[in-house]
Amino acid sequence: MTTTALEPSRTAAIQAELDQARRNGPLQHIVIPPCPELLTRLRAAMAPTEPDLNEVARIAASDVAMSATLIRSANGPLFAAGQPVQTVGQAMNRLGLEHTASVMAGFLMQRAIRVNHALLARFWERSTKRALAMAFIAKKLPGLSPDLAHTYGLFAHVGMPVMMQSVKGYAGTMIEARARIDRSPIATENANHRTDHAVVGALVARVWRLAPSVVAAIRLHHDLELLGGRGAESEVQTLVAAGLVAEYLMRRHEGEEHDVDWLSHGQAALDWLHVDGDEVLFWEEELRVTLDEA
Known part of the structure; x- marks a missing residue:
């Protein structure tokens, strides 16, 4: 988790971006519980x-x-x-x-935040798994608060059920996003609704007054090119990288294939966290009972 030269006040800039979009941008009509x-x-x-x-x-x-x-x-x-x-x-x-x-x-x-749609039937189960995996990973890394990591894991995709409740046609967008191979799900969300679940999730975290680093990490959790670069503060990058590893461990636990984010940026996440694949496999064994419980 090497400290890099930072883009000045990226976290503050994200908060200002959210506030602006809430006042007179695409987030005006999003209902935040x-x-x-x-x-x-x-x-x-x-x-x-x-x-x-x-x-x-x-x-x-x-x-x-x-x-x-x-x-x-x-x-x-x-x-x-x-x-x-x-x-x-x-x-x-x-x-x-x-x-x-x-x-x-x-x-x-x-x-x-109620989830009442078949497309999100396991949303809170998976959010709980992610949060538990994040807290576990944080205890393996120097300097990352398990509480902060758990909060990020719980909220990382909270924009999805909020958009499902507030945005007409979002269920269809989710189906389309999963089917398309020519662009990312985030790109499909933006094409259809001028915003996406990462932005909306960050807004929820902002309105609920979560830690600024959690707000920023939710906003950037699909902007994985930032890992190891100057795109965000060190703590934000660590949350995003650990979140990618947590998702990888969840998918292995559930017997699912690796997602595109892991295939394209998994090694960058491991490099940022200074861990290797063998170590992560040991983590998987330690986490098994915890994820079974979730």
């Missing part, structure tokens, strides 16, 4: 160096369905040990604070 109050409280509780454990517990206990999700996760094969847990407190103790917060964030996001 409000950030759930409980998620805002959760992020505030987790932000300090010493997170507010009592506040996290209060948030967890405030919603019966979220409490049930935590208990189910704690009793799943990844964490199950001894007697089944029966309370939120027991679940939090078994999961640990970091994983508890991750499960809660994913639950609150799914409730806020």
Whole structure:
């Protein structure tokens, strides 16, 4: 993860681009669901160096369905040990604070952004897998926050369900984008709608006040030529590169073929992260149970 000469304030420029497109550009009519109050409280509780454990517990206990999700996760094969847990407190103790917060964030996001189309039937399952893989990869890399990585993994493709809800004809665009071989899915989205899911996803992250580096990484996650160059700040490139590796590991776990992004830029991602293919295969074995659980 070598630091390179940077394009000045690329992250700030992306935020300004999003704000401009929201005021009088193609994003004017995109409906962004409000950030759930409980998620805002959760992020505030987790932000300090010493997170507010009592506040996290209060948030967890405030919603019966979220409490049930935590208990189910704690009793799943990844964490199950001894007697089944029966309370939120027991679940939090078994999961640990970091994983508890991750499960809660994913639950609150799914409730806020509904997915009601067959083309996105596994959207939240795959988003959860990506987020877990990102957090795992972050622990293998120096200097990348697992929380930041998890957030990026969860939000990376959130523009898709938001566009499905707000943009007429987006379902047809998704079908067309998957069928065409003469241009990328992003190019098809822009041709049909003057925007794409990377831009819309970045807007969601901006409106929900996520970290600027996460906003930028979502915006740039298909602009993979930036890896190793001067197209973005180091942390943004690391998130994008790790996201590409996470997607690769997910596809292997699901028995799917490599996607075009990996075939064309996978080696650049590995070079940026200073890891090799053999190391990633070891990661795959370590991740298997976690992805099975997701």
